[in-house]
Amino acid sequence: MSACYLYAIVRAATPQAALDTAGPGLLDMPLQRVAQDGLAAVVSAWHPARPGAAPAADEADVWRHEQVIEALMDRGPTLPVRFGTILADAARVQELLVTRRADFEIDLAHVADRVEMGLRVLWNPPTLAAVDEAPPRQAPDNVGSPAGPGRDYLDRLVTQQRRENSVQAQGRALADELNTQLRPFAADVHIQVLQSERLLLSAVYLVENASVEAFRARIEALRRIYPSLSFLASGPWPAYHFVSDQPEPANTRMP
8 A cells, every 4th residue: 555544543353344334435445454563543545646645625525534433433442533644655554553552542442432522602701891091102101109190090900900800710610610510421521711702611522422412411401501601512523632642634744
């Protein structure tokens, strides 16, 4: 095999029948296994006429990549590889399996019988009182005096900062409460809070297959408890966010 397009890392014992069910891969190429030390990478041959070119990120190719991974997940623990990952040949794939073997073994055990569920929560933060006037380019001459426009300006800045800090604290407390409600359903979570003014919470949860419906039901309950929040849930997905140090995407490992 020449260049290899990667889909996933699985156990070497994964039968060829599982690959046949999941395939074909991109460019309608059949799926193959490259095995090493109990692990296997599911790959397909990349375009022999242009081995250094990465696949176009069009919808059809992205969904074909995703469908292969989801089909493999039905047959056993699967570590998804990001779309567009190409290694130069089977020897490079085996090298990856050798050098990352310990990480892959841990990750396979971690994601077994689990899926990734995504959640984004939007809020309308409490309105801040606007500063009465735009800050001057330089502090006034009497900024150190006990009274006057310089002192008023600094007082407004302090008040504004306190209000902003209060809103931030309210947002963090609310996000923590939401996560506390959902965390019992998940084996692991990656969470980010207040990435933007309206994005209160962005999180991915690693959920047991058997707990997916209960996880969804808890989100529905939170929608009723917090009607002012917008809950954007997605999944189940392959556990992309719970694979440590993914192989480099696109053609960065090509010679």
